[in-house]
Amino acid sequence: MRGALMDYYLKILLVICAAHELAGGTIKSTRDAVYKKYLSLRSLPFEDCGSLYQVSYLDIESCTTLPCSMARNATIKVTVRFDDNGNGVSFLKHEVRWVFNYIKTQAAITPDPCDGDHGCIESASGGKAYWANIFVNETLPVMKGSMLWESKDANDQNLICFQVPVVITV
Structure with missing residues (x-):
């Protein structure tokens, strides 16, 4: 019993x-x-241009409205949160271009690549987050355009892609 x-x-x-x-x-x-x-x-509004992983949040330092005003000779921090579907993303190579009237110009990004050596990618609630700094070159035209940001893995597979309207200022 x-x-x-x-x-x-x-x-x-x-x-x-x-x-x-x-x-x-x-x-x-x-x-x-x-x-x-x-x-x-x-999140700052953005246009997804074919991301493999869902971007849940975008922050561009000192940008609260679109188009983002970016001054020449400035270095601006960009922060992205995304859901990597549990794949443990630990490496991102950035390809960022300024687009003005269909003309694309390569942007300077640091650190690039984003990997374990730089502390720019980390686990976040519900996925991953990374940050990188973009340099606004002094030779860019003072006009409206867009910033096209692609982040790829070590095999050159496009994981994250977004586009944001910008205006370059003096």
């Missing part, structure tokens, strides 16, 4: 633990979804 009573209590305990774990998983996934929605609402 005593063994049967212990089995009964053990089964009740297992059911309670399973219910708690299920509720905890639901709460965690709901919390993650709410956080991702919050990030997307705070």
Whole structure:
């Protein structure tokens, strides 16, 4: 009888633990979804141009409205959060171009590549985040255009691609 009573209590305990774990998983996934929605609402608007991974947040230092005003000779920090689908992305090579009237000019990015040596890529809530600095060259024309940003893995596969309207200023 005593063994049967212990089995009964053990089964009740297992059911309670399973219910708690299920509720905890639901709460965690709901919390993650709410956080991702919050990030997307705070993100600078951008046009996705074929990302493999979903970009949830974009921040361009000192840019709060579009087009982003970027002064010549400035170095501007860009921060991106994305969902790497659990693939453990740890390397990103950037190809960033200024686009003015269909003419593309290569932009200078540091650090490039973004890897473990630079601390520019890190795990974030619900995925990964990276930052890089873009230099606004003094020879760029003072006009409206866009910044086309592509981040590729070590095999040159395009993981992240977005475009943002910019205006170059003096």
